[in-house]
Amino acid sequence: MRFLFKTDYEQDIQLAKHSGYIWSYGALLLAVLIVPFFLEEYYVGQMTQLYIMAIAGVGLMLLAGYTGLISLGHAAFFGIGAYTEAVLTGNGLALPFMDEPIVFSFFLSFPLAGIFAAIAGIAIGIPALRLVGIYLAIATFAFAIIIEEILSRWESVTNGYSGLLVESIYFGDFELTDGTPFYYLCLGVLIAVILFSLNLLRSPTGRAMMAVRDSEISAQSMGVNLAKTKTIAFALSAGITGLAGALFAHKLGFLSPESFTVLQSLELLVLVVVGGLGSMHGAVFGALFVLALPQGLAILKDYLPTQIAEVPGIEPLLFGLILVLIIIFEPLGIYGRWLKVKLYFQMFPLYKKATFKRQKSYMKSERLR
């Protein structure tokens, strides 16, 4: 057990609460920095994919986990980011008064991908201000379908279902968007996005978001502008997801509307729920889960008796089953389980099973009058 002596208010503001944070996250950082030198190219690609999913996860986590607004349409922002990136760096932006379309450098197109997605986030966020829970989920769902439709119909720009080739980004002979350089780019963006979010969450705007999540009525009475806070959350969430989309475009190399369907939205929601709503760790754990599970299932299939393994649709079935089990037995997701395992080793051998049993607390109505 670690005992923390707090002697300064600074200590509560610090992201690294004690030296243990610096050691463990330092070690993790070192590990992910050197890992491309030891892994085969395929696995470097997989790790890159993991970071991209985690970035999108952080985006949705800010909205669903911290502001309490469930979105079933995040594939739309992902798609807007991806297509913006592909179009701006590829064919370029054709303006009526210009002879040649403008092709953007990656350093401009990448932020623009985030900004366009953020604008789309505001566009859906404002009409959705009065909606909560399932109604909001349905509205965002409808929005995602509209965007998917636009991506497939606006052929002059998106090339529809024929698909759009994504140009690689070169600086001289150096290719940024492939292999190890791309790995570091995605890692860097992920770290930046996580730090930005953590900073926000220890500042007034982040606290306002959590206040809106837990009680709109009292947030409002404390001076929180609900409409503004929700709009910011939508814009930020969509913007970050858009950045992930831009990276994803380069990862895929070829875009088609089929990559940004409702299924992708669902996958993102599963990511944050399974990872653990309301924690940044959850976004990363969730991304790991979403990527590893299908592969794990494929491996598992080899060990199942053929009669079962050959059943069509066994993979989605197992996917669903695991999902349901996690939601029932670990509502805080993988991050919640991680906390328990960590405490187990910290307390060893004195771990009490009841530590995480919900303590007696009073229901809202229990002691009224």
Place this chain on the structure above:
Amino acid sequence: MNLFTAENLAINFGGVKAVDGVNFEIKKGECFTIIGPNGAGKTTIFNLISRIYDVTDGRMTLDGQDITNTPPHEIAGLGIARTFQNIELFEHASVLQNLLVGRHCHTKRSLFGEGLFLPSVRKAELEHREKVEEIIDFLDLQHYRESLIMNLPYGVRKVVELGRALCTEPKLILLDEPSSGLNVEETQDMAFWIDDIKTDLGITVLMVEHDMGLVSEVSDRVLVLNYGRMLAHGTPSEVQNDPEVIKAYLGG
């Protein structure tokens, strides 16, 4: 000197006249209490003042400024804070975070400044923390700083909610049944705090309360409400002996 006035305040919900032509003014520095049987419209008056509901008729002023149409999120900044009858805390956040949200109306916010946690943001955070610590000391909440609200017993939650309202540094604090659900000692503490809020912090108190013991102990003037209408108005002992009031409470 009047801090707050309500003139001819009224609100209808469909056909129900929840509040119907209520007039009162609260003097600076006093403790003003609204009592009345269940469903009399007491909480509704609070919701009108914090602008969660729009008035059907009437007018409210704070410090001479009309607040009848002020947006709800600006009320705290003008100096009115409140607690809720059913406790509305941020359940998944710590006591410290809850109290810091109470500082929200005094914060300057910039998305990118906060995302980068610029030195100015850090400095502001520390200043807010110091203010919050004053309230923590005032309400003896030192043991609970890091606790999540959902793990706290009911009595402590009530105190945290009071603290969160105080963190906004209000001129007028609205307390909706501060003693409901508290045991005898907790009610005693609450009475002391309300008195301290009034005399030491100089904050004007408007409360709704059923416990007449507490009411006579701390309040200067009492308004009795029944079916949304004013029944009586006066010092605690005056209204307690008012035949109309006795009749309303006994259901005569």
